[in-house]
Amino acid sequence: MICIFCEIAARERAARIVYEDDRVVAFHDVNPQAPVHILIIPRDHISGPLDVDVANEGIIGHLVAVAARIARQEGIADNGYRLVLNQGRDGGQSVFHTHLHLLAGRRMTWPPG
């Protein structure tokens, strides 16, 4: 099955990439929900947060570290941001390749959806 995020990671599909390293790629969400809305994905295909365990938790932590780096790069570190991972139907997951949402540029409200 074609995975659009694997394709973006492989540069086979266009995306507005803001950061990449050997383990992750970050790009603008095509349906932004805030003035800044960036997705950070592992290059390795992990279906969702439910598939994270001791074997691959390191890469998930790296997504959060990269979010901090991007926050500084984008000038949103001081005001803050929200990070979201969705799993399955109740989480509202739409693409089944784990992606960390980084949302900023406005005051996020509570509850988080």
Added chain:
Amino acid sequence: MICIFCEIAARERAARIVYEDDRVVAFHDVNPQAPVHILIIPRDHISGPLDVDVANEGIIGHLVAVAARIARQEGIADNGYRLVLNQGRDGGQSVFHTHLHLLAGRRMTWPPG
């Protein structure tokens, strides 16, 4: 300064703990925003997601792996869940000890706040 989450991790403050290991503690949020609303925190004090870097990203990934384990334990794995980390004012961060929100038991909406 007193950190209430450090106190919970040290068992010096009461909380409805659902899981703990040598690195993390998980307990019910006192202000639930969904039928299931659990906070997962590192025992080590990390102020927020902005303070995550290569040195401590491993523990943050572990929070997500523990969320998957708790999801199975609580019977919410199949329907899914949302994970949230808030940083600073725009993120709506209220306690300055990093905590991963695990929300489930209803369909979470979009945008995430």
